[in-house]
Amino acid sequence: MKHYLILLALLPFAASAQYAGEYGTADTTLFQILQRPDGYYLSTEHYGNIRMIPEGGGRFTLDRVKPVAIVDFDTNSTGQVTRMLVHQAGRFTWIKDTLSASLLGSYHQDIDASLHILIHQDGEQLKMETKNLDQLKRDKYRVLDDTYTFQRDRNGQVERLLIDRIGEQVYLPRKSQGLQPALRMHAPDRHLGFTRADTLEGAPLPARTCYDVLFYDLDVALDPSQRSVQGRNRIRFRAVRDFDSLQLDLYANLRIDRILYQGHELTYHREYNAVYVDFPSTVSQGTLGELDVQYHGKPILPDPSVLQGGILWLHDTLGNPWAESVCQGTGGSLWWPGKDLLSDKPDSMRITLTAPAGLTAISNGRLLSTHKMPDGRSRFEWYVSYPILNYNVVFYLGDYVHFSDKRIDYYCLPYSLDKAKTVFGGAPAMMDLYERDFGPYPFAGDGFKLVEAPYPMEHQSAVSPGPITPLPGGTYDQAEVIRTLWHESAHEWWGNSVSCADFADLWIHEAFATYTEVLAYTAFSGDKAAADYLRAQVPVNKEPIIGVYNVNYFYLGDMYSKGCLLLNTLRHAIHNDSLFFGALRGIQSQWRFRSITTEDLIRSFNAFTGKDYTCVFDQYLRHTALPVLEWSLQDRRFRYRWQADVPGFQMPIRINLGPVLLSATSEWQALNLPESASPEDLRVDTDEFYVRTVHN
Numbered sequence: 001m002k003h004y005l006i007l008l009a010l011l012p013f014a015a016s017a018q019y020a021g022e023y024g025t026a027d028t029t030l031f032q033i034l035q036r037p038d039g040y041y042l043s044t045e046h047y048g049n050i051r052m053i054p055e056g057g058g059r060f061t062l063d064r065v066k067p068v069a070i071v072d073f074d075t076n077s078t079g080q081v082t083r084m085l086v087h088q089a090g091r092f093t094w095i096k097d098t099l100s101a102s103l104l105g106s107y108h109q110d111i112d113a114s115l116h117i118l119i120h121q122d123g124e125q126l127k128m129e130t131k132n133l134d135q136l137k138r139d140k141y142r143v144l145d146d147t148y149t150f151q152r153d154r155n156g157q158v159e160r161l162l163i164d165r166i167g168e169q170v171y172l173p174r175k176s177q178g179l180q181p182a183l184r185m186h187a188p189d190r191h192l193g194f195t196r197a198d199t200l201e202g203a204p205l206p207a208r209t210c211y212d213v214l215f216y217d218l219d220v221a222l223d224p225s226q227r228s229v230q231g232r233n234r235i236r237f238r239a240v241r242d243f244d245s246l247q248l249d250l251y252a253n254l255r256i257d258r259i260l261y262q263g264h265e266l267t268y269h270r271e272y273n274a275v276y277v278d279f280p281s282t283v284s285q286g287t288l289g290e291l292d293v294q295y296h297g298k299p300i301l302p303d304p305s306v307l308q309g310g311i312l313w314l315h316d317t318l319g320n321p322w323a324e325s326v327c328q329g330t331g332g333s334l335w336w337p338g339k340d341l342l343s344d345k346p347d348s349m350r351i352t353l354t355a356p357a358g359l360t361a362i363s364n365g366r367l368l369s370t371h372k373m374p375d376g377r378s379r380f381e382w383y384v385s386y387p388i389l390n391y392n393v394v395f396y397l398g399d400y401v402h403f404s405d406k407r408i409d410y411y412c413l414p415y416s417l418d419k420a421k422t423v424f425g426g427a428p429a430m431m432d433l434y435e436r437d438f439g440p441y442p443f444a445g446d447g448f449k450l451v452e453a454p455y456p457m458e459h460q461s462a463v464s465p466g467p468i469t470p471l472p473g474g475t476y477d478q479a480e481v482i483r484t485l486w487h488e489s490a491h492e493w494w495g496n497s498v499s500c501a502d503f504a505d506l507w508i509h510e511a512f513a514t515y516t517e518v519l520a521y522t523a524f525s526g527d528k529a530a531a532d533y534l535r536a537q538v539p540v541n542k543e544p545i546i547g548v549y550n551v552n553y554f555y556l557g558d559m560y561s562k563g564c565l566l567l568n569t570l571r572h573a574i575h576n577d578s579l580f581f582g583a584l585r586g587i588q589s590q591w592r593f594r595s596i597t598t599e600d601l602i603r604s605f606n607a608f609t610g611k612d613y614t615c616v617f618d619q620y621l622r623h624t625a626l627p628v629l630e631w632s633l634q635d636r637r638f639r640y641r642w643q644a645d646v647p648g649f650q651m652p653i654r655i656n657l658g659p660v661l662l663s664a665t666s667e668w669q670a671l672n673l674p675e676s677a678s679p680e681d682l683r684v685d686t687d688e689f690y691v692r693t694v695h696n
């Protein structure tokens with residue numbers, strides 16, 4: 001919270017124009033300007049919050065918006081905004097997700113396929129989101145000051161939409177329509193600081209730790225045509241101590257219909273994405289209870305520019321709906337209510353999904369039943385018999401086909417079947433490798449599924465390597481899909497079974513999953529491929545790997561590349577693979593299904609290897625600089641020591657002349673090179689040890 005306070009203190013106290021408020025045309029609110037401790041944000045339901053970088057004199061540029069967009073506020077003599085001007089000249093190309101003769105449907109932007117717009121019809125009126133399309137001639141429309149031109153292929157199918165913007169759009173301040181507050185204040189980071197909304201998401205606050213979730217019974221109907229969900233979650237809990245109120249999490253844009261407890265409707269209030277549920281009387285410690293939360297709404301859409309998750313509502317290349325929930329970092333509460341905290345997994349979970357006619361809905365765990373409803377929709381009942389992280393709970397919705405072998409179920413789109421058999425062909429051997437190195441597959445009772453989906457993710461027992469047939473405009477690299485499959489599947493051990501209790505320790509997932517790719521390269525492609533992949537890991541070394549605790553700080557940084565190189569360095573410093581992999585299996589078995597901290601992991605690693613590597617972990621995880629091996633050579637006498645941020649740093653290192661490993665410390669040591677060695681050939685092994693060296 002320190003940064004937050006500093007930023008507040010830096011805000012000018014002098015009266016200045018207030019730009020915050022709602023803006024739009026004379027009759028429709030289109031977006032909001034939010035004022036936050038770190039500045040202004042332009043907020044739309046669709047794009048989320050865009051930071052406004054002040055240029056002075058009431059002018060701002062919109063962060064990361066292409067083509068460059070300039071915002072000007074005109075104010076009157078009393079400082080009130082009279083109008084807002086957005087200057088953004090250029091042409092935007094949107095590709096239709098599904099070819100058809102109709103203009104209606106979803107389109108994605110050519111330069112960023114994650115951005116979607118929807119052309120829909122309201123009575124006779126064509127609309128883009130809330131804006132009207134006014135026809136100029138066939139396939140040409142005016143929308144505010146933009147010109148929309150729909151282009152067709154030679155068969156008359158609409159394939160793209162060109163939006164020409166001639167420069168300036170004028171928006172007027174509007175009386176507040178009471179738009180929902182922003183879902184996320186901004187993409188928080190160490191420099192911008194964190195907010196109360198971040199704390200509510202990330203901290204184990206008393207209103208969350210007062211109860212332990214035992215079981216979720218989630219039942220959701222999916223409607224891709226409306227991009228909406230409707231359902232309920234019955235939350236079974238045990239009171240850890242007495243309480244009158246508890247915190248649940250559900251994104252502020254989703255509506256709560258009611259919350260029931262013992263047949264009575266409870267009152268609640270909401271703050272950002274937190275929901276405080278009030279009980280009529282104290283719930284005493286040890287009580288087993290069940291809340292029934294009924295809700296509906298349109299979940300947010302993903303925005304990769306700020307690592308925001310959401311629901312990907314797409315169409316496959318045949319035009320059938322294809323959707324996936326992607327929640328890591330943002331939280332499962334973007335589409336279902338629960339306790340969205342990494343440190344409290346339910347012991348088990350049932351996920352019942354209702355899908356439109358003809359589509360299959362896949363989730364985690366075992367398929368218990370399918371049931372066709374009178375209206376043609378189908379219900380798919382899935383059961384997870386293990387603890388599961390909130391963001392791992394998934395729905396995949398599509399026109400799926402299924403095949404299987406002895407231990408793995410595979411799902412793909414029908415036209416991907418041949419390719420899927422190739423891509424998934426190595427999966428059984430991959431599972432054998434992982435079981436050898438990490439121990440038994442943790443979720444054997446739930447089976448293991450691989451699912452073709454729009455976005456790769458380690459969803460527990462239902463892992464996705466991404467699309468197997470690329471979407472229009474997408475590229476495809478089969479080796480890359482297989483590498484992704486190795487990575488996401490490794491998370492079943494590192495991430496899904498042994499999980500971090502806070503995203504600050506997310507390296508526990510990503511470092512091990514990335515290093516697992518190296519192990520898979522070694523096993524399936526050979527040593528050279530593994531060495532090449534290690535060499536391709538290039539950390540930035542600008543911020544420590546370990547993030548900020550208790551604010552749901554989802555920051556990826558160096559945890560993949562540097563985390564992977566740390567593990568490789570440790571393995572070679574230990575120089576005993578049975579000890580190294582024994583420690584990995586030991587950690588897996590000790591912490592199975594639990595959420596742990598970096599300290600927990602280091603303590604176990606030290607115990608299983610019988611040696612204290614704390615200073616090595618600390619240097620690589622908590623500092624930006626690498627340890628430096630300082631060395632000199634005089635008259636065949638090799639002198640060496642470590643310099644590092646961690647006092648008393650020590651770690652074995654290898655040179656090509658002399659003994660296998662030198663036990664280097666922060667103190668100078670010396671070694672006489674053997675008679676046979678030519679001193680000019682001396683090399684420190686910086687291939688297997690990710691360190692810096694300084695030759696004096």
Ligand SMILES: [Zn+2]
Binds near residue numbers: 488510513
């Ligand atoms: Zn990963």
